[in-house]
Amino acid sequence: MLSSALLLSTRAGFAALRSNLLRTALSALGVIIGVGSIISVLALSDGFERSMRDQIEKDGRLQSVSIAPRTQDFVDGQPIPRKSYPTFTVADAGSLAGSLAESADLYMGASVPALVALAPGGNARGVALVATLANGAQRRRLSVLAGRFFSDSEVRDSLRVAVLSTPLAAALAGSGGALATLVGRQLLLNGEIWKVIGVMAADPESDSKEPRRLTLYVPFTSAREAIARSPRPPAPEMLLVARQVENVGAVRANAERWLAQRYPKWKEEVTVASYQQEGDQARTALILFKLLMGAITGVSLVVGGIGIMNVLLASVTERTREIGVRKATGARNKDVLAQFLAESVAIAGIGGVFGTVLGVAVAVAVAAVMRARTGAPIHAGFSLGTLAVAVAAPLVVGLVFGTYPALRAARLSPIEAIRHE
Template sequence: MSLPSLASIGIGIETLRANPLRTVLSTLGVIIGVAALVAVLALGDGMEQLGRREIERTTDVQTVVVAPRLTEEVDGRTLPRTDYPVFTPGEAEAAAALPGVAGVSLVLTGNSLVEAGRGERRAAGVSATLPGAADFHAMTFAAGRYFTDVEAGRNAPVVVLSYKLADELAQGAGAEVMQDRTVRVNGEPRRVIGILAPYKGERARAAWVPLRAARSVLPASSTARAPTLYLKARNVEGVTAVQAAAEDWLARRCGRWERRVKVETSQARLEQVRQGMATFKLFLGAITGISLVVGGIGIMNVLLASVTERTREIGVRKAIGAQPADILAQFLAESVAIAGVGSGIGLVLGVLAAFGITALVRAQSEAPLYAGFSASTLGVVALAALGVGVSFGIYPALRASRLSPIDAIRHE
């Protein structure tokens, strides 16, 4: 850039300093627009992170399910299979050593009758598991505990009940009274050592026993003989790698495994959440971005008024040698300076507003909501503000640069 153009930029900056009230008012629109946009996007990122944490905590989105195929479709008919693999605790231990795997669970499921001592009985879904299932599935307890390695190893006659099942067996006396009592699972007496905590919308009646108890407490069906293997990735991003590792492991164990085993994940559910939050953030950002556009209109109005007021000055400058590019640079410098200062202040205020709003939400609702910031988001907002400054400053700048020196000097 030539020295005259640099001097023109300096003149533009000095003009802003000479009119502080006008500068502040024109900058205010940009400040409000940027602050609102930063706060909204930060809150959107925070809500996305909160939703993701809740999904990871309450669902199996980090889990890869390796389940035997018990049936197959042949000419439109569903036929039972007999060549499905039966996973063992030893194989579950081997799968736990696969890259990216944070934990494993081996589960056999079926339906059995659970009876209390007073004759109260309920049909329940019974799962025979390894002792680490409580940690794997993030179980929480209203009373008691899950069974230990020792109890599982000797097939101790113990059982863990869901809150709903325990409450119904207690006949209104409260689920916790079933703790340490004896119930019959498929006719076999077992001591209740744990009762899971209730949760909103709980409907299922469920019970858990050691894996070795499956033959005695589960019906003699193919489901009871074919356990499902669950692999948990260390984080959501690692699910795809764990799935690939599981498929390689199956290829070594089963050869052509695709027809005998199915490998599934819940990544589609998480992707739906991500897409939904992205759409939500885009919508909020578009609505809030209107305030930034309003700020740009304010810049244009101020610069148009400035061009009108300084028409004779522009004419004199052009008469003594200033080029149209110099005049253009002067007014664009004013526009960019207003947008730059406004975006800087707006970024700070937006960050503070996001922190304040999330702190208020946590205090009022105890929801673990925190503002989410990323350098890319802040950078995009700042560049958007500068882009608005240039876009809305270009017309006044072009208008000033195209003034005829003679007509401008004669302007009253």
């Protein structure tokens, strides 16, 4: 009985809306604009967040935790070399990597200047000797042009194998020389014979910054003597790159626990640094931007709700006699209340549907314009939260701003309402 009465009231409300389509459309216009504004802002904000996340993960800095021995102290702003500090080994790297439980990738390396020449009789050239592990190419996002990068077994066995950067290979091959022919050749590194096993492809980003940088990649274990002979031997550093930005804090905490077990005085001898704070600040700023823009665009939704309330109040005044007749023939207060609430929710729902379509179209169009103008990989993003707002916002507006007109209609006296002209 209750459901049939509610159904009749709802039908009466929709019939009233159909009887004056222009008024219904104008009432829904404010909601259309409000919902469209909110959806477009949220979608663009989600797109910005996704783009920022992709850039962060591609760049890797905000996911990185560096672990470096503290080789010097500062007194009155002047660096003073430390007499003792930890020297990380491949065994250290393996131990720390084992404690990470695949939550991060570990890289290790050191760089020193060195002299290289093709054997026999080649001209010696100054290079940056990069001692790293077998995943060094992965860390630098390098691909192999010819040959291959060295393997874990070659690092473990301390084999004297080397991989050339494209600028170094071009310098050694000479004008017109094929870079691939260098694979298999012997190389003199600080007077000792090494074997070239690969040539790395050009890195546009790195080469644009340092086009003349000649780099030679060698296994970390094989370069210990070359590093030790350097006038200023560098302290090997380890770098942890979390596989997800959210895990940076946990990865850093794990590294500090490992250091505490391995090096009791690590707080005095090791520097652990990350960009976690910068990443948190960027995410906080984006959330604040989303909330601010949502609040600003939400004003238009409130204006749309006020428009619905005004139209319904006018409708109550115009249909006072009709309401009186309904109540005189058996309609209860809650039936009249349900009728006008149904009208309000229906208007807001119609506005929500068209507003969602408008918001999606605007977000996609604005993202396309921004991509065309800036070249940034920005796309509109539609999360479950955005869809929830698209559904909930119109319903809330309809209920909130339709309640007062509906109560006013429900409280009308049947006798006075019938007398109304």
